[in-house]
Amino acid sequence: MTTTPFGLSTVLGYPRIGPDRELKRALESYWAGRIDAAALHRVGAQLRAGVWRDLRRTGVDAIPSNTFSFYDHMLDAAVAVGAVPDRFRRLGLGELDTYFAMARGTVGEPALELTKWFATNYHYLVPEIGPDTVFVARPGKPAAEFAEGRELGMTTRPVLVGPATFLLLSKAAAGAPEGFRPFDRLDDLVTVYGELLAKLADAGVVWVQLDEPAYTADRTAAEVDALRAAYTRLGALQQRPRLFVASYFGELGDALPALLATPVEAVGIDLVAGPGNVARLAGCGPIPGRTIVAGLVDGHNIWRTDLRAAVARAAVLTGIADDVVVSTSCSLLHVPVDLDDEPGLDQQLRARLAFARQKAGEVVQLGRALRDGVAVLPEPPGAPPAQWRDDEVRSRLAQLPATSRGAYPDRAKAQQERLGLPPLPTTTIGSFPQTGRLRQARAALRAGTLDAAGYAERMRSEIAEVIALQERLGLDVLVHGEPERNDMVQYFGEQLVGFAATTRGWVQSYGSRCVRPPIIYGDVSRPEPMTVGWATYAQSLTNRPVKGMLTGPVTILAWSFVRTDQPLADTANQVALALRDEAADLEAAGIGIIQVDEPALRELLPLRRAGQRAYLDWAVAAFRIATGGVADDTQIHTHLCYSEFGEVLPAIDALDADVTSIEASRSKLEILTDLRTAGYARGIGPGVYDIHSPRVPQQSEITGALRHAAAAVPADRLWVNPDCGLKTRGYPEVEEALARLVAAAVEVRAELS
Numbered sequence: 001m002t003t004t005p006f007g008l009s010t011v012l013g014y015p016r017i018g019p020d021r022e023l024k025r026a027l028e029s030y031w032a033g034r035i036d037a038a039a040l041h042r043v044g045a046q047l048r049a050g051v052w053r054d055l056r057r058t059g060v061d062a063i064p065s066n067t068f069s070f071y072d073h074m075l076d077a078a079v080a081v082g083a084v085p086d087r088f089r090r091l092g093l094g095e096l097d098t099y100f101a102m103a104r105g106t107v108g109e110p111a112l113e114l115t116k117w118f119a120t121n122y123h124y125l126v127p128e129i130g131p132d133t134v135f136v137a138r139p140g141k142p143a144a145e146f147a148e149g150r151e152l153g154m155t156t157r158p159v160l161v162g163p164a165t166f167l168l169l170s171k172a173a174a175g176a177p178e179g180f181r182p183f184d185r186l187d188d189l190v191t192v193y194g195e196l197l198a199k200l201a202d203a204g205v206v207w208v209q210l211d212e213p214a215y216t217a218d219r220t221a222a223e224v225d226a227l228r229a230a231y232t233r234l235g236a237l238q239q240r241p242r243l244f245v246a247s248y249f250g251e252l253g254d255a256l257p258a259l260l261a262t263p264v265e266a267v268g269i270d271l272v273a274g275p276g277n278v279a280r281l282a283g284c285g286p287i288p289g290r291t292i293v294a295g296l297v298d299g300h301n302i303w304r305t306d307l308r309a310a311v312a313r314a315a316v317l318t319g320i321a322d323d324v325v326v327s328t329s330c331s332l333l334h335v336p337v338d339l340d341d342e343p344g345l346d347q348q349l350r351a352r353l354a355f356a357r358q359k360a361g362e363v364v365q366l367g368r369a370l371r372d373g374v375a376v377l378p379e380p381p382g383a384p385p386a387q388w389r390d391d392e393v394r395s396r397l398a399q400l401p402a403t404s405r406g407a408y409p410d411r412a413k414a415q416q417e418r419l420g421l422p423p424l425p426t427t428t429i430g431s432f433p434q435t436g437r438l439r440q441a442r443a444a445l446r447a448g449t450l451d452a453a454g455y456a457e458r459m460r461s462e463i464a465e466v467i468a469l470q471e472r473l474g475l476d477v478l479v480h481g482e483p484e485r486n487d488m489v490q491y492f493g494e495q496l497v498g499f500a501a502t503t504r505g506w507v508q509s510y511g512s513r514c515v516r517p518p519i520i521y522g523d524v525s526r527p528e529p530m531t532v533g534w535a536t537y538a539q540s541l542t543n544r545p546v547k548g549m550l551t552g553p554v555t556i557l558a559w560s561f562v563r564t565d566q567p568l569a570d571t572a573n574q575v576a577l578a579l580r581d582e583a584a585d586l587e588a589a590g591i592g593i594i595q596v597d598e599p600a601l602r603e604l605l606p607l608r609r610a611g612q613r614a615y616l617d618w619a620v621a622a623f624r625i626a627t628g629g630v631a632d633d634t635q636i637h638t639h640l641c642y643s644e645f646g647e648v649l650p651a652i653d654a655l656d657a658d659v660t661s662i663e664a665s666r667s668k669l670e671i672l673t674d675l676r677t678a679g680y681a682r683g684i685g686p687g688v689y690d691i692h693s694p695r696v697p698q699q700s701e702i703t704g705a706l707r708h709a710a711a712a713v714p715a716d717r718l719w720v721n722p723d724c725g726l727k728t729r730g731y732p733e734v735e736e737a738l739a740r741l742v743a744a745a746v747e748v749r750a751e752l753s
Contacts, residue, residue: 006325007061008367013331014051016068017508027512059364065156066142071103071511074124077161082136085128105693118249123510129182130173137195143203157207163189165214190230197240205241216250217607228258235263248330250607251276266291272298272329292321295329297362302561304354305362306380311369326367332356336505352381388522406632414633423715424749425476430549431725432466432481459484467541474742478546480538488551489559493518497525519561526578529585536589548586548594553622558600569618576625587630595637616651623655649678659683663723672712687723696737702744715752720745
């Protein structure tokens with residue numbers, strides 16, 4: 001095997017939040033006015049330099065740049081090609097504040113739509129593209145970061161979202177003619193990418209990475225032909241860096257030979273989520289003079305790589321391509337920074353894990369082994385320890401009878417008799433603001449300066465205040481506010497057998513929002529009730545119904561790092577069985593409404609249609625295991641958010657929840673048309689205001705949204721709620737927004753009566 005300017009190893013990206021979430025703190029300080037733009041930029045420069053130095057120390061040969069972002073790489077790409085909607089330009093803000101206005105909204109303008117980045121829990125901002133969008137090459141950020149790397153003695157490889165994926169993930173701007181697709185503008189955008197590449201070449205850039213993950217999903221022949229034409233044009237440019245087109249999250253299919261037919265110098269293939277890429281590549285015949293970047297180390301999960309098996313897969317590629325470079329399967333954005341920060345994990349488990357820093361090391365080991373042989377590689381981990389298996393759980397699932405609740409009309413009648421709710425009942429999704437006081441209480445509990453009894457008393461005090469606030473605002477169905485929950489998945493992971501929790505295993509979800517996904521390593525069971533005490537205490541404080549709040553089995557899987565030694569469906573069913581027991585205990589304690597949230601239902605959907613039916617079957621089955629044991633007069637809610645729902649509407653219906661609340665504010669309630677077309681006939685709560693923005697909506701906006709919703713959904717099935725939980729917001733804006741929500745519901749309720 002010969003080498004290229006890549007060397008032997010690279011990674012497709014790296015966590016940008018910092019080892020201790022330095023980015024989160026800097027962003028929130030800037031938004032709060034505690035630091036200025038110069039201070040924020042200094043933090044960004046320090047984080048970038050730290051990543052590059054870490055990768056160089058690890059031995060990675062080719063180091064990427066422009067993977068850092070103050071909010072989101074798709075937003076960065078929009079700025080790099082000038083795709084800033086006029087409504088944000090007209091605000092008259094500086095460049096940085098215009099950027100954040102697009103991400104977070106302002107008093108005058110709602111933010112760009114937010115949705116999931118393929119099958120991950122990362123959220124990207126959706127660019128708005130119209131026929132008149134003027135694309136302009138703005139290479140300032142990638143060029144500046146390349147220059148920073150040079151000052152540190154490193155020639156980095158700028159990374160940008162590829163033009164085809166950028167447009168395939170965009171949405172038509174408001175006012176675009178019917179039938180217009182952003183992808184229609186590909187030729188125009190390729191021209192601007194050519195200008196970007198020329199300017200980067202002028203700055204001394206040797207390689208540029210263009211990410212095209214959209215082509216691991218099903219694509220039409222026309223879309224594949226357009227990809228080939230785009231990279232044929234870019235490859236033919238006289239003034240450009242070498243081009244590396246990266247793909248991840250699956251198999252490229254027909255897009256792989258299409259890319260190989262263009263003049264690009266390197267193509268990246270995911271051999272973790274897309275093992276069929278090897279056979280497809282072999283079918284293309286010898287490809288001399290081309291570099292294949294082999295994604296052999298899983299960038300989306302935290303298990304150690306079987307290095308010997310990975311080298312065997314890579315060795316097949318060396319007979320096809322002249323140059324093979326070892327890489328991660330995708331960006332390491334999706335895993336925590338450093339396993340060395342987790343000394344408290346069980347040692348048998350820890351020996352099986354690798355975070356971003358360790359995965360970069362695995363890439364280096366594989367690259368050298370591909371050149372020098374496998375003698376230096378460690379043996380793979382053995383079979384999981386026997387104590388991680390629970391035969392009782394497996395037996396219960398095998399013997400679980402098929403259960404089905406009554407027909408929805410009968411359930412709805414029984415629930416109304418029990419609950420006595422008005423038309424357009426108002427509620428929230430679950431969480432209330434996580435204040436500094438709550439975070440301090442959790443920190444004190446961990447530090448041992450606050451005992452369990454004192455902590456429980458503080459949580460009860462918070463719950464009492466939240467219940468009183470909701471009664472004062474006039475909400476119809478209340479929540480306890482979840483003050484005791486650090487995260488909607490981590491909270492359950494810390495109480496279920498078969499899960500492990502980290503202390504610093506943070507992963508970016510969007511912007512400054514970070515989560516600590518738990519690790520599912522063994523069979524799952526529930527040793528004791530997890531939520532019943534908090535829910536029953538809240539219900540004791542009010543005569544209005546209080547929802548019991550659970551996170552659904554699919555979302556717990558999606559937002560955890562999941563074991564890979566058994567099918568996902570088996571793990572989902574084990575989690576669902578634990579939730580079924582919890583739902584039964586909530587019902588027995590007198591809780592009449594139980595919400596089982598599945599915001600990640602769409603997230604795990606396989607990118608290619610061939611695998612989608614099987615996934616949806618087991619996802620729906622797991623939800624119905626969790627919810628199928630309650631009586632007909634117990635109302636089951638679920639919540640879905642920040643996904644493109646069109647492909648899973650039949651599954652949403654098959655969940656058979658009595659009420660489904662859906663994030664709909666940023667997409668202007670577009671989901672209602674789809675639901676009406678699909679014949680959805682149960683309760684629906686389309687989110688009527690965006691909680692991910694600090695902007696408080698006017699009452700007239702909520703009233704308008706409700707009138708629009710009432711035209712599509714009968715009043716007896718329409719619920720009124722925000723689009724997501726309120727934990728990231730502050731109490732002043734929450735109180736003002738909810739007061740307007742209740743007033744809007746009262747106004748529209750009167751109109752409809």
